Amino acid sequence: MSSPILQAVGVSKTFGALKAVNEVSFSVNRGEIFGIAGPNGSGKSTLFNLMTGIPFGPSSGQVHFEGTQIDHWPAHRIARSGLCRTFQKDAEFPELSALETVQISAAYNGRLSRKGAASEADKALDLVEMDAARRTMKSHGLSVYEKKQLMIASALVSKPSVLMLDEPASGLTKPEISNLDALLINVNKSGITVLLIEHVLSLLLSVSQRLMVLNQGAVLAEGAPAEVVKDASVIEAYLGGRG
Amino acid sequence: MTPTVKNVALPLICLALLLVVPAVVSDSYTRHLFIIAFIYAIIASNWNLSLGHCGVFNFGHLTFFGVGVYTAAIAAKTLGVSPWISILSGGVTAALAAFIIAAPVARLKGIYVVLVTFAFSQLAMQLVLSQSQITGGAEGMVRIPYLKLGDYSFIRDYKLGYYYAGLALLSVSTLFLIAVTRSPFGKSLTAVRDAEDYAASRGISVSRQRILVLILSAIFTGFAGGFYAIYLRVASPEVFGFGTLSLALSMVLIGGTGTTFGPIVAALALTFATESLAGIRGFEEARFIVIAVAMILVLRVAPGGVLGILDRLLPSARQ
Known part of the structure; x- marks a missing residue:
């Protein structure tokens, strides 16, 4: 297995009494497509924000990119170092x-x-x-x-060496999603590691090599997508409500 | 009307017309109005670089002008420096003043930028008033040396030399603004103004661009201040006052923020409009009300300014 290109170590983000992201740790291997799922408000976009310093870094914990701790860097420096993202809105x-x-x-x-x-x-x-x-x-x-x-x-x-995509399929039609699907696979084949937050599960499951599910700011499950979707806590928190 | 006509042909025609104005207009007062309008056009269009293109609510822009005025006045009168060099030194000190003001405001947003920059302009005025042995205090400085080229005094021939010097300064300032706004740096300013987080995610340092835009907007404003002091041969603390600031701001807003030529057109139009109204009995003070009403109307009807109205009337001019 390749070495982790991106690693979050116990990262948290608090807004007053609210813990939007709570002690989240995970690592992304070089060259993979890593999916992140979770219900609305589970902290997915906040996790992206604090990893890219836009507009804030983590309240606690560390982010390592290419072996360097980057959680105190300004956003433009993180982007220039090769960790590039898109936005949900x-x-x-x-x-x-x-x-x-x-x-x-x-x-x-x-x-x-x-x-x-x-x-x-x-x-x-x-x-x-x-x-x-x-x-x-x-x-x-x-x-x-x-x-x-x-x-x-x-x-x-x-x-970039890592591309972080925040719900790229939202608001798109089925043919557009299938174009996006092909694009992501091509991008990944060119050697770019992809982190993907997505609500459209079909896209997430078809392209991700590993999947992490967040709920209420914490990691609920992580592993191969086929395994994760069978996890009882995931079904209850996320998939169950959708039938 | 194509963008080429709007952005190249029309400005060149205007420049050609302004070049021949002295051949038609020989009275000293009208030429004086043109010179003052050129100075205001430089102030307004450079203010627009930070306010319109980058969205920095810098209410201390007239400080850069005032710094230019006093630098040139002190250099030329007290230190005996050539008036030409004095004008240029006004731009240098204005850029330095911008660097000092930019550092604390680069990370601030909205109303806080307005407050800090306005406070800075008041601080500059108090500094001028308190250091009367250097600046002349509330009385200001008078009889500042005038421009000469060899033996030719620029006051002669009904201010002909000053007219062309002012027009040349405005032309170079405009070329500078065009070069800045069309460069990748200029595009990055628009990016910072419209979507700060997105800009940062594309490697643009928001605070660095804000510092740079304030410095760049100060250079020609400082030159204009220096030219103003050498032309009128007076430096007075009024240049830091709210009256000058609001007039210049109205030129930026009426002309259209984010356009290079809008504030220049508005500066020329408003200078002549206010002077015409001042000549009508009963309108001496009411002219400021007229400007205020015009500003409200333009902001209400066409937030893009007068050039925005032109675009609406001639839709093909839009890109």
Whole structure:
């Protein structure tokens, strides 16, 4: 088995009396697709936030990336080091075009020259198969799917070693989800480790090699997806309610 | 109207018209109004760089102007430095002042930025008032040396030299702003303004960009301050006052935040509009009410400013 590329050691996040993330520990192996599931409010996105320093780090615990402790780093430094994420809600720079959005990510995250950023931006948008005619439009005019494509392209352009995706399939149609499924597998095959939070279980189960389920900020179960979904506590907390 | 027409052809036509104005307008007062309008246009368009493009609610922008005014005045009059060098030194000290103000506000948000930057401008004014042996205190400084090129005094020929010097400064400032806003750095400012967390997740240091934008917005504002002091031959603490600040702010808001040319157009229009109203009996003080009403109307009807209205009327100009 490959060495862990990303590791959380007892990370917690408290907001007043609320423990949104409670002593969570897990490690992600280099090259795998690691799924994270859990009911609404279970702390999945907060876990992503504190691992990427956006907008805050953990209240306690440690995050290690490529063997270095990063939980005290500012968010832009974490991103530049190769731990790149997307957001659950539509994150966009509404006044910038898709091309400009990917270019500034290439320039800052990828530290590329203007020319290099322009060329890599085209490649990244090609990779996510974004319609060429839509690339020069301001982002606020793009569809939900195009915004998701753009968010992934702007993360991939800097060639991160880990890509963290926060519910990329939400709001998408079935054909769009199946395109996303294929894209994730391709991205992973290119050597990028993927962390995936997802509500669409079919996507999560089809692409994840390991799965972790959170409930009320703590780890409920972790292991092979087929095993985890059979776990009685998982069925009760998460899957049971859905039939 | 295509973006090329809007962003290249129209500004070039305006520049060509401004270049020939002295051939048509020979009276010294109208030329004076143009020179003052050029100075305000530099202040407003550079303020727009931090306020409009990066969303930093910097209410201390006029401090950079005031620092430029007093640096040039002290350099030229007290230290005997050439007025040309004095103007340039105004930009340098304004950038330094911006660096000092930027450090504490880089991590603040919204109203706190307004409070800290406004407090800083009041602090600068108090410093000028209290150090009267250097700054002239409330009386200010007068009889500051004027610009010369060889033996040619810029006061001669109905301020012809000052007119072209002011226009040149505005043109270079505008080219600088265009270069900044179109660069990846300029795009990153828009990113920071619109989605801070997303920008940070793409490797952009939000606080660093805020510090840099404040410094960059101060450079030409400081040059404009230096030019103002050398042109009017006066430095007075009024430049830090709320009146100058609100007039410049109205130019940014009426012209349109986030556009390079909007505040320049608004500065030219408002300078002449306020002067025209001042000439009408009964309107001497009411002109400020007119500006306030215009500002409210523009913000209500077209938050994008007057150039936003142009885009609405000519939809093809939109990208």
